Amino acid sequence: MLAYIARRCVYAVLILVGVNLLTFTLFFAVNSPDNIARLNIGSKRVTQDAIEKWKAEHGYDKPLWFNARAEGARKITQTIFYDRSLRLFTLDFGSSDSGRDIRHEVGTRIQASLALAGPMLLLTVFVSIAFSLLLVFFRASYLDFWGTVLCVVMMSISSLFYIIMAQWLFGKTLKLVPLSGFVPGLDLVKFLALPLVVGIVFQLGSEARLFRAMLLEETNKDYVRTARSKGLSEAAVLFRHVLRNAWLPVLTHLGALLPYAFLGSIVFESFFGIPGLGTYVIEAIGGQDFAIVHTMVFLGSLLYILAYLLTDVAYTFVDPRVRLT
């Protein structure tokens, strides 16, 4: 198992190198530093002097890949590629185009992000499984039929509608919760309640339908028939046998859900004014700050790869038959 994890980590580094090369090429090679400078200075007529000055201030005045004028190892380290890409591997993110320290920003913002994304993911999966269990228990009945119809309707509605309507209803009209914002401490519950509920409701449709299909696939298997023929009640079959066996596909799906949690929280964070990584990304995209977007891509794929590794390791706990070699 340790050997497996070690091998996966090596592969993860390879993937990260790929991600890095791709985004670096996109951001700084295709899109030359001159263009970035022009975009950031903003005015229509920009002199070459102004561009050079901006590049020097923000560390874009070095060669892209290889510095022929420097000596020894500095041929590599005195390049934009080293500054912007290789240093990311040591979690040294440098400074943004507007001159702020990215690492400090990420460090403070990631807590707010996790406070929202973590509970949202867990609660969504819990509620969806509970709902799909209800549908499967009453399968091929009117409850099941209309429940499935409800799921299809719910998954056809844009997440933005849910957010806007919930803010209008609970925040503005009923005044139950604050519209948006973020405070540390116990009061945080008040601010997180609405985004959490909206997040769960928004994902319930597609998730519950998927889990229903997974559970139904399990109920067609031989061991279920055996369990029924032993005279077990339908509830016992469902909760004790089917549910336990369905954990594996559920877990696979959970792993696939993690990167989308990142995406989902971008919208949720910015709507509910939570100062997390999502709002950071939106601000960076709005301000065309390439350094931040580049860092966030790296960080995002790092989290994604870690999540996948964790999912695979979790298999062994859920299903003892799975051996990682």
Place this chain on the structure above:
Amino acid sequence: MPRFVFLWTDFVLWLVVLGVIVYATRIRSNRHRLATWRHVARDAPAMAAAVVLGVFIVVALLDSVHFRPRLPAAPGAPADAPVAYATRTVSILDTLLVHAVEAREKTYSVPLAWWSFQREAQVVGGVEVRDFPRLAFGGAHLADPEREWVPDLVRRSATGLAAGCAAGLLIAAGLAALRGRRHGGFAASARAMARGETELPWRPMLATLIVMAMLIGWIAALWPWYHPFGTDRTGNDVLYQALKSIRTAVVIGSLATIATLPLAIALGLLAGYFRGWVDDIIQYFYTVLSSIPPILLVAAFVLLVNVYIDQNVDSFETGVERAEFRLFLLTLILGVTGWATLCRLLRAETMKITELDYVQAAHAFGVSDWRIMQRHVLPNVMHLVLIVAVLDFSALVLYEAVLSYVGVGVDPNSSSFGSMINLARSEMSRDPAVWWNLATAFTFMLALVLSANLVADAVREAFDPRARAFRPRRFRLKEAA
């Protein structure tokens, strides 16, 4: 003659329509495929949804022929003067709805209203009062709006609904007569349709059609005199915006899906067929791509496109051309960044197929790799391509709204559901809330995505044997009596 404007989005959209027509004609000779499609056609909710989807697609296609109208010759100009064209690019839909485009109010107005949403100082009989002024176009034909407004609305609505219903019934009767030529005459055919005893679900389809016709009739009766869905902040008709947004949604949903196909099919087949180092490299590529959070990857590409367009502003003659070019690039970006899922599926399926006897036999006969992939593998994975394509359509329509919110979506000048919703965010926090923008976008988007989802479900069920098992027995349709 107006001057037609070539837009890549239009071109590819019509190419898709052509492709679907060719596919439909070729399918008639393939009994196997025909049977699978019959399975789709027997699904009542899907076919009712297909009617709705059809209306949306017609609107989108009407909006996909762009031209610049010819301006009338200036008075006194010599006969051989060069022809001048308008600086605005318009579509067929714009010319059909020219009344709605021109009926611009000053600012917000409630649906069907004759009064403005905002108070204004005005002089009535020499005294200055702050009141809601009348709209320039909405309800302008009423002499005494306070008294005439409700009766006028009721009368026009009733006429419109009745006309729509009549038109719908006429189409239904026409279809019954057409069908009756093979199924025992008009009366027998109409009776079978009304009782829901036909093989294809004609009853729900025609019911949907009649409801749609009534809605269209209602709008047609009211639109020339009112703004049926209100006006937005700059006084533009909201219904017109929504109709324009349909095309954006359809373009993104279909073109972006199609843009994923070449890469996904080619790389998926290569990886599954050759295995070994080819497989390793391709797997590495799609793992790298899929490990980047999708929205960031799209944002990265869109930032690049912005820079490119900023530098080449002068090469676009009209604003529409620039917006359309951006839309086209956005679909390409969504394609280039979104092929990993389908590629993974195709790789696994190809691996399974290459193990089968007939592929082994082809190998033994010395058939070339290229020919085996083309003749034996590709046709057998096409059902996966179809399933993923139809499922992606609705997902992409929803995705567009999120992208527009983040600021990497369509051009701010072209209307889309995403930009309508984004505006609605601040409108809902006004007091009183401006709800009709959001409500219109919601209704149109839900209708589009829901019907696409229902059709996609039926297609998946017909083409994926695994999905079929889950359908409860009692909801299977009765076979034709």
